[in-house]
Amino acid sequence: MPDATLPPAEFRVLLALVRTPKHGHAIKLDVLERTGGRVELGPGTLYGALKRLLQREWIVEVDPPAGEGGDGRRRFYALTPEGRRAAEGEAVRLRELVDLANRELGATGRP
Amino acid sequence: MTFRRLYALLLYLLPAAFRRRFGREMREEAEWVLRHGGREGRAGLMVDLARTWVREWMDEAGAALRALSGGMGMGMGSFRTSLRGLVRTPGFTVAVVVTLGLGIGANTFAFGLVDAFLLRTLPYDQPDELVAIWPDQLFSREMVRSAQEELSGLQDAAGVSAALLTLQEGGDPVEVFAQEHTTNLFGLLGARPLLGRDFTPADAEAGAEPVTILTHELWTARFGADPEVLGRVIELGGEGHVRRRVIGVMPSDHAPIRGSRVEAWTPVTLDPADPDWDDSYFMTGLGRLRPGQTVAGFQPEQKAWAQRLAEGSDWFADEEVARARPVGWAELGVADRRPPLLMALAAAALILLVACANVANLVLARTIGREREFSVRAALGSGRSRAAGLVFSETLLLGLAGSLLGVGVALLLENRVAVIAPDLVPESGLDVLGRPLIVAAGLAVLTALLAGIGPALHSAGRDPAEAMSGGRGAQLSRGTRRLQSTLAAGQLGLATVGIVATLLLARSLASLAAVDPGFEAGEQLTFRVTAPAFSHPEDEDVERFFREATVALQETPGVRNAGFVSRRPMMGGLSRITAFPEGWEVAEGDRPPEVTHRLVTPGYLEAIGMRLLDGSYLGPEHDVEGAADFGVVTRTAAERFWPGESAVGKSFLAPGGVPWLTIVGVVEDVREQGPAVELLPAAYIMHRNWPWRTMFAVVEAEGGTLPIGEAEAAIRSVQAGVPVARVSTVSTFVENALRPTRLLVYLALVAGSVTLLLGALGVYGVVAYGVSRRTRELGVRAALGAGATRILRSELGRVGPILAMGGVVGVVGAWFAGRGLESTLFGVDAFEPISVGAAVLLLAAVAITAAWIPARRAARVDPVEALRSE
Numbered sequence: 015m016p017d018a019t020l021p022p023a024e025f026r027v028l029l030a031l032v033r034t035p036k037h038g039h040a041i042k043l044d045v046l047e048r049t050g051g052r053v054e055l056g057p058g059t060l061y062g063a064l065k066r067l068l069q070r071e072w073i074v075e076v077d078p079p080a081g082e083g084g085d086g087r088r089r090f091y092a093l094t095p096e097g098r099r100a101a102e103g104e105a106v107r108l109r110e111l112v113d114l115a116n117r118e119l120g121a122t123g124r125p
Numbered sequence: 126m127t128f129r130r131l132y133a134l135l136l137y138l139l140p141a142a143f144r145r146r147f148g149r150e151m152r153e154e155a156e157w158v159l160r161h162g163g164r165e166g167r168a169g170l171m172v173d174l175a176r177t178w179v180r181e182w183m184d185e186a187g188a189a190l191r192a193l194s195g196g197m198g199m200g201m202g203s204f205r206t207s208l209r210g211l212v213r214t215p216g217f218t219v220a221v222v223v224t225l226g227l228g229i230g231a232n233t234f235a236f237g238l239v240d241a242f243l244l245r246t247l248p249y250d251q252p253d254e255l256v257a258i259w260p261d262q263l264f265s266r267e268m269v270r271s272a273q274e275e276l277s278g279l280q281d282a283a284g285v286s287a288a289l290l291t292l293q294e295g296g297d298p299v300e301v302f303a304q305e306h307t308t309n310l311f312g313l314l315g316a317r318p319l320l321g322r323d324f325t326p327a328d329a330e331a332g333a334e335p336v337t338i339l340t341h342e343l344w345t346a347r348f349g350a351d352p353e354v355l356g357r358v359i360e361l362g363g364e365g366h367v368r369r370r371v372i373g374v375m376p377s378d379h380a381p382i383r384g385s386r387v388e389a390w391t392p393v394t395l396d397p398a399d400p401d402w403d404d405s406y407f408m409t410g411l412g413r414l415r416p417g418q419t420v421a422g423f424q425p426e427q428k429a430w431a432q433r434l435a436e437g438s439d440w441f442a443d444e445e446v447a448r449a450r451p452v453g454w455a456e457l458g459v460a461d462r463r464p465p466l467l468m469a470l471a472a473a474a475l476i477l478l479v480a481c482a483n484v485a486n487l488v489l490a491r492t493i494g495r496e497r498e499f500s501v502r503a504a505l506g507s508g509r510s511r512a513a514g515l516v517f518s519e520t521l522l523l524g525l526a527g528s529l530l531g532v533g534v535a536l537l538l539e540n541r542v543a544v545i546a547p548d549l550v551p552e553s554g555l556d557v558l559g560r561p562l563i564v565a566a567g568l569a570v571l572t573a574l575l576a577g578i579g580p581a582l583h584s585a586g587r588d589p590a591e592a593m594s595g596g597r598g599a600q601l602s603r604g605t606r607r608l609q610s611t612l613a614a615g616q617l618g619l620a621t622v623g624i625v626a627t628l629l630l631a632r633s634l635a636s637l638a639a640v641d642p643g644f645e646a647g648e649q650l651t652f653r654v655t656a657p658a659f660s661h662p663e664d665e666d667v668e669r670f671f672r673e674a675t676v677a678l679q680e681t682p683g684v685r686n687a688g689f690v691s692r693r694p695m696m697g698g699l700s701r702i703t704a705f706p707e708g709w710e711v712a713e714g715d716r717p718p719e720v721t722h723r724l725v726t727p728g729y730l731e732a733i734g735m736r737l738l739d740g741s742y743l744g745p746e747h748d749v750e751g752a753a754d755f756g757v758v759t760r761t762a763a764e765r766f767w768p769g770e771s772a773v774g775k776s777f778l779a780p781g782g783v784p785w786l787t788i789v790g791v792v793e794d795v796r797e798q799g800p801a802v803e804l805l806p807a808a809y810i811m812h813r814n815w816p817w818r819t820m821f822a823v824v825e826a827e828g829g830t831l832p833i834g835e836a837e838a839a840i841r842s843v844q845a846g847v848p849v850a851r852v853s854t855v856s857t858f859v860e861n862a863l864r865p866t867r868l869l870v871y872l873a874l875v876a877g878s879v880t881l882l883l884g885a886l887g888v889y890g891v892v893a894y895g896v897s898r899r900t901r902e903l904g905v906r907a908a909l910g911a912g913a914t915r916i917l918r919s920e921l922g923r924v925g926p927i928l929a930m931g932g933v934v935g936v937v938g939a940w941f942a943g944r945g946l947e948s949t950l951f952g953v954d955a956f957e958p959i960s961v962g963a964a965v966l967l968l969a970a971v972a973i974t975a976a977w978i979p980a981r982r983a984a985r986v987d988p989v990e991a992l993r994s995e
Contacts (some may be wrong), residue, residue: 056173
C-alpha cells in the first residue's frame with residue numbers, strides 16, 4: 015500500500031457510503047451525526063469530493079432506492095469495490111501511522 | 126444583494142462542468158446551512174467556496190495542460206518555468222498585470238452594462254411575444270378594450286399605469302409606488318402570485334371591495350413576511366380608496382413590468398358600464414403576440430387600427446398616427462441608453478486595445494532581452510516551438526492574473542458609476558460575475574495570445590548561432606523594430622481618439638452648463654409631497670391641502686417665497702394641452718397649437734426665481750373661482766401666439782370661444798425639458814385646475830437652505846404625518862440633469878488618460894530600449910566626436926515616424942469617434958480641427974518627453990564606459 019493520503023473529506027464520504035447508497039445531503043448529515051456535529055462538510059467540499067471519487071470510479075451514481083428521492087432531483091451514490099478497497103487501504107495506512115506514533119511517543123492508551 | 130444571490134453568483138466562478146453538475150445541489154446545501162447555521166454558516170460557506178474554487182480550477186488546469194502538452198510543447202514544465210520567470214521580474218509582471226487588469230476590468234464592466242440593458246431577456250414567459258402596442262401613445266380604457274377585441278395579431282392586451290399611494294401601517298404614513306392595471310396583466314405576463322390569488326375582473330367592478338397585491342419586498346419590509354397579511358384590510362390610500370384588502374403577494378423574482386420601484390398593484394376596470402369608467406388616457410398598452418407572430422408582421426394591423434381610432438377622435442395628432450408602430454417590449458427605453466452604453470463599450474475597447482499593444486511591447490522587449498537564454502535553450506536541443514510555447518504560457522499566466530484583477534476593477538467601477546450615474550446602472554445591480562466574467566476570461570486569453578503572437582514568432586524565428594554570437598551589442602532585427610514602433614504608434618493614435626472625445630464631451634458639457642435655465646438654480650429647498658388619501662380623499666380636499674401647505678411654508682420664519690409645482694424644471698415630462706389662443710385662427714385641417722403646462726400654487730414662480738418680463742406673477746388673488754382662471758406664459762408662448770403685442774390680458778379659449786385661462790404675466794423661457802431640448806410654449810396654471818395629488822415644493826429662504834425639519838413641520842401643521850420625499854436643493858437636481866453628459870466626459874477622460882499614459886510608456890520603451898542596446902555604438906560615436914546635442918537630436922528623431930503614424934491613426938479615429946458621439950454633443954461640431962489639433966499637440970509633447978529621458982541618457986554616454994562595458 016503506497017503512502018498516498020486520501021483527503022479526509024473523501025475518506026469520510028467513502029465511509030458514509032459503506033452501508034447504503036445515499037444522496038449528497040444525506041452523506042453530509044451522516045458525517046455530521048457520526049462526528050457529533052464536529053465535522054460539517056461545506057457544499058463545495060462535499061461535491062468536490064464526490065466529483066473526484068466519481069472520476070476515480072470509487073463511487074458510482076445509482077438509481078434512488080424505492081420510496082426515497084422519487085422526485086428525481088437527488089442523485090444517489092454507492093460505493094464500488096475499488097472504493098471499498100481504497101477506504102480499507104486508507105484505514106490500514108492510518109492504523110499503521112497511529113501505531114507508529116504510539117510507539118514513538120510512548121503513548122499507551124487506546125482510544 | 127442577498128447572500129443567497131451572491132452565493133449563486135459566486136458559483137459561476139467555478140468551472141462550468143462542475144457547476145452544471147453540482148451547482149443546484151450546492152445551492153440547496155447552502156440554503157440548508159443558512160437555515161441551520163446562522164452567521165457562522167455564512168463565513169463558513171464563503172471559505173468552503175473559496176477552497177472549492179481553487180481546487181476545482183487546479184484540477185481543471187491540470188487536465189487542460191495534460192491535454193495540451195503533447196502538441197504545443199507547453200506542458201506543465203513551461204508553465205512552471207514561466208511562473209518562475211515572472212516571479213523573478215516583479216516590475217515587469219506588475220506592469221503587465223495592472224495594464225491588463227485595467228483593460229479587462231473596463232471591458233467587463235462595459236459589457237455588464239450592455240448585457241444588462243441590451244442583451245438580457247425579459248423575465249417573463251415567452252418574452253419575445255410581449256409588445257408595447259403603441260408606445261408613443263397613452264391608452265384609455267376604451268383603447269385597451271378595442272385592442273383586445275380588434276387586434277387579431279394579439280392573444281391579449283393589458284393597460285398599466287403608475288400611481289402613488291400612501292400606506293399607513295404603524296408610525297408615519299409612507300409613499301408607496303403602485304401600478305394600476307387591467308386585471309389580466311399578470312396572466313398576460315405569465316406570472317402568478319406566491320401567496321393568495323391573482324386579480325379577477327370582478328375585483329375591478331363598481332362596488333367590489335378594493336383589493337391589492339403586494340410585492341414580495343413590501344410584504345417583507347412592512348409586514349415582516351407574515352402570511353397572515355393575506356386577507357387583511359390595510360390602509361393603503363389613493364385613487365379614491367382608503368383601505369384595501371390584500372389578496373396576494375407576488376414572488377420575489379417577479380420583476381414589475383415598467384418600473385422596478387413598484388411596491389403594490391391595484392386593478393382597473395374595463396367595463397364601460399362601470400361608474401369608475403372614464404375616457405382619460407393614462408395607461409401604457411401592453412400586448413402579447415400570437416405564437417409565431419412577429420412585431421413586424423403585426424405592424425400593418427396595428428397601423429390600420431390606429432388610423433381607425435384616429436378617425437373617430439380628435440385626440441390623436443396626424444403625425445403621431447402616421448408614426449404609429451408597435452415595439453417589442455424588450456426594445457423599450459433602450460434607445461435612450463444606447464449612446465452612453467456604446468460609448469462606454471467603445472472606451473473600454475480602446476483601453477483594452479492599447480493595453481494589449483502595451484503588453485505586446487513589454488513582452489517583446491522582454492523576449493528580446495532573453496534572446497540569449499532562448500538561444501542557449503535552442504542550442505541544448507529545446508525546440509523552437511518550445512520557445513514560442515514559453516512565451517505563450519507566460520502571456521497566458523499574465524492574462525489570467527490580469528482578468529482576476531479585472532474583475533476587481535469591474536466591481537469597483539460598478540460602485541463608482543452607481544454613485545455618479547445611478548440611472549446607468551440597473552437597480553438590481555450588474556451581473557458582473559455572470560456572463561461578463563466569462564467575457565472577461567475570454568478577453569484575457571485573447572489578449573494574451575495577441576500580445577504573445579509577435580514575440581513568440583520572433584523568438585521562434587531566431588537562429589541560435591546568430592543570436593548567441595550577437596550578444597548585447599547586436600542590433601535588433603528590422604522586423605522587430607518595426608513591430609515595436611507600430612505598436613507604440615497605434616497606442617498614440619488611440620490615445621488621440623480618447624483625448625479628442627474627452628475634449629468634445631467636455632466642451633459639450635460646458636455649453637450645456639452655460640445654457641440659461643430661465644430660473645435661479647440656487648440653494649432653494651425642494652421636496653415632494655403627496656396629499657394623503659385617507660385625510661384628503663376628494664379633489665377639493667387636495668386643492669385645499671396644497672393651498673394651506675403653501676401658506677404654512679410661506680409663514681415659516683426665514684422663508685422668502687414658497688410654492689408647489691407639478692414637475693420640477695429640467696425633469697422633463699410633457700404635460701400638453703391643446704390651446705386656442707385668443708385671436709388665433711386655426712386653418713381648416715390644421716391642428717390647434719399645443720402648450721405644455723405646469724400646475725403651480727402662488728409663490729412658486731418667485732421661489733424658483735423665474736424672471737418676470739411683463740405683467741405680474743401669480744398671487745393668492747389669482748387662486749379663485751371665477752369666469753376664467755389665471756395663468757402665466759413663457760416668452761416663447763407669448764411671442765408665438767401674440768407676436769408684437771403684449772400677452773397680458775389675453776386668454777386661451779375653451780371650445781365655444783369662452784376664455785378659460787387669462788394671462789396675467791409673461792416670464793423668461795424655462796428649460797423644463799432639460800438643457801438641450803428645444804423650447805416649447807409653456808403655461809403655468811393654478812393647481813386648482815387639475816388638483817394633482819403629488820406636487821413638488823420649492824422654498825426660498827433667507828441666507829441659504831431652509832432646514833428640512835422646519836419645512837416638514839410646516840407641512841405637518843396642515844396634516845399630521847404627511848410623507849416628504851426626494852429632498853434636495855434646486856442646484857443639486859439641476860446638476861443631476863447634467864449627469865449623463867458628465868459621466869461620458871468622465872469615461873472619455875479615463876480612457877483618454879490611460880491610453881495616453883500607456884502610449885507614452887510605449888514610446889519611452891522603444892527609445893529607451895534602442896539606446897540601451899546601442900550603448901556601444903553611441904559610445905563610439907561620442908568618442909569619434911559626435912556632440913551630445915547631435916546624439917540627442919538623432920535619438921529624438923526616432924520618434925518622428927512613430928508620431929506621424931500615430932497622428933494619422935488618431936485623426937482618422939477621431940473623425941469616427943465624433944460621428945459616434947454626434948447625438949450626444951451639444952453646441953460643438955462632431956469633428957473639430959481645434960480639438961483634434963490640440964490633442965495631436967498634446968500627444969507630440971508627451972511622446973517627445975517620453976523620448977527625451979532616454980535620449981538624454983544616450984547623449985551623456987561616457988565613451989570610455991561604453992566601450993569598456995562590452
